[in-house]
Amino acid sequence: MGRRLPPLNALRAFDIAARTRTFTAAAHELRVSQGAVSRHIAQLEAHLGVSLFHRDHREARLTSDGIAYAEAVGAALDRVEQATKSLLEGRQRRALRLKLFPSLAIKWLIARLAGFHAGHPEIDVRLTTTPSLVRFDPEEDDFTIQIGTLPQAGIQHDPLIAVELVPICAPGYLRRTGPVEDPAELLRHVLVSSIRRQRDWQVWLEGAGARLARVPSGSTFANSALAYQAAIDGMGVAMAQKELVRDDLTGGRLVPAYPLYVPNGETYYLASAENCRFLEEAAAFRQWILSCSSLPAKRPMPT
Numbered sequence: 001m002g003r004r005l006p007p008l009n010a011l012r013a014f015d016i017a018a019r020t021r022t023f024t025a026a027a028h029e030l031r032v033s034q035g036a037v038s039r040h041i042a043q044l045e046a047h048l049g050v051s052l053f054h055r056d057h058r059e060a061r062l063t064s065d066g067i068a069y070a071e072a073v074g075a076a077l078d079r080v081e082q083a084t085k086s087l088l089e090g091r092q093r094r095a096l097r098l099k100l101f102p103s104l105a106i107k108w109l110i111a112r113l114a115g116f117h118a119g120h121p122e123i124d125v126r127l128t129t130t131p132s133l134v135r136f137d138p139e140e141d142d143f144t145i146q147i148g149t150l151p152q153a154g155i156q157h158d159p160l161i162a163v164e165l166v167p168i169c170a171p172g173y174l175r176r177t178g179p180v181e182d183p184a185e186l187l188r189h190v191l192v193s194s195i196r197r198q199r200d201w202q203v204w205l206e207g208a209g210a211r212l213a214r215v216p217s218g219s220t221f222a223n224s225a226l227a228y229q230a231a232i233d234g235m236g237v238a239m240a241q242k243e244l245v246r247d248d249l250t251g252g253r254l255v256p257a258y259p260l261y262v263p264n265g266e267t268y269y270l271a272s273a274e275n276c277r278f279l280e281e282a283a284a285f286r287q288w289i290l291s292c293s294s295l296p297a298k299r300p301m302p303t
Contacts, residue, residue: 006047013040014052015077017060018070026060095124096285100145102129103194103224104268107244108161109145116288123281131196131223136271142282143289144271156274158286160293163266164242165204167257168249173234180258183208189257190236191218194227200239200264207262228254 005011016026017037027034045052052066062070100109105127113125128141136144136155149157167186180186183205191201201215219235221227228245231238237257248254270289276282 006044007040010040010044010047011073012077013037014044015070015073017041017053018062018066019074021060023060095126096143096281097126097128097141098143098145098285099128099130099134099141101147101223102131103228103244104145105129106225107228107247111247112292116285119288120281120284123284125285138273142272142276143285145268146271147266147268149269149271154274156272156276157269158272158290159267160270160290161241161243161268162263163268164261164263165200165207166240166242166245166259166261167204167237168228168240168245168254169231169237169257170234171252171255173231173236174255174257183258183260184210186237186257187212187216191216192227192230192236192238193218193220194224195220195222197224197239203264204239204260204262207264208258208260 013026013030013036016029017023020026020029023034023037023041027037030037041053048065048069050065050069051063052069054061054063098109109127116123116125133146133148133150134144135150136152145160147163169189174180177189186205187210193201198220202212205212205215219227219230221230224241224244227238228240228248230236231240232248232253240254242261245254249256270286272282272286276286
């Protein structure tokens with residue numbers, strides 16, 4: 001059965017008139033004439049079959065029925081107002097959820113995120129980091145950025161960054177030690193690396209033609225961002241992912257210790273649900289972050 005509701009415009013006029021105790025104020029708030037408010041009240045009284053206001057006074061004085069009805073109507077409209085406010089605020093506060101490696105967040109994404117917010121100030125992005133590969137879960141995240149892909153039905157994987165390795169150090173460090181003429185000379189330096197990417201030195205040295213049975217141990221850090229900072233502070237030479245130190249190289253905080261870039265076959269991928277194109281915020285973020293990459297999309301988002 002349908003709801004047996006009174007005329008809603010008349011109900012709104014009654015609520016304002018009951019609160020302000022004057023039809024004039026109600027007319028002003030509703031931006032209608034005082035006569036229109038009177039007609040709304042008369043329509044509501046006819047619908048209810050009771051008198052809501054006394055007609056013998058300049059003030060809009062409520063009858064006993066009017067007082068009881070005003071309390072109930074006011075409380076109901078307050079709940080509608082609060083529900084509407086909560087829904088709108090909830091939508092405004094809803095943040096896109098992105099999970100990625102700590103170093104990628106620190107050294108690559110955050111520096112670019114201001115550009116996204118400048119173009120989309122209404123969209124918040126909530127970042128969480130993980131040191132490990134995880135399976136994309138649309139219940140927990142809207143996007144993840146990870147190395148490699150884990151095939152999943154309904155999940156889009158877009159190539160974002162191809163990993164190239166390069167040894168880097170602070171300009172002052174290289175001035176003190178002198179230029180590196182041969183890749184093998186780097187073995188005489190303090191080798192800095194991330195504990196999770198210690199094999200990168202071996203991969204780069206082999207790519208540079210320096211065949212070694214074992215790379216000497218050096219200083220290791222919990223993640224690549226810390227290793228790069230150690231290099232910036234002059235501790236030694238760190239093996240870096242070129243894209244993650246691009247801003248440091250451009251800004252002069254780091255320089256290549258030996259200018260050879262060796263691809264290691266790894267690629268960072270952006271994972272998202274294929275149906276994220278139906279969500280305006282997610283589609284905008286996906287388009288923006290892929291524009292930060294020079295790599296072509298693996299396949300277009302279905303339309």
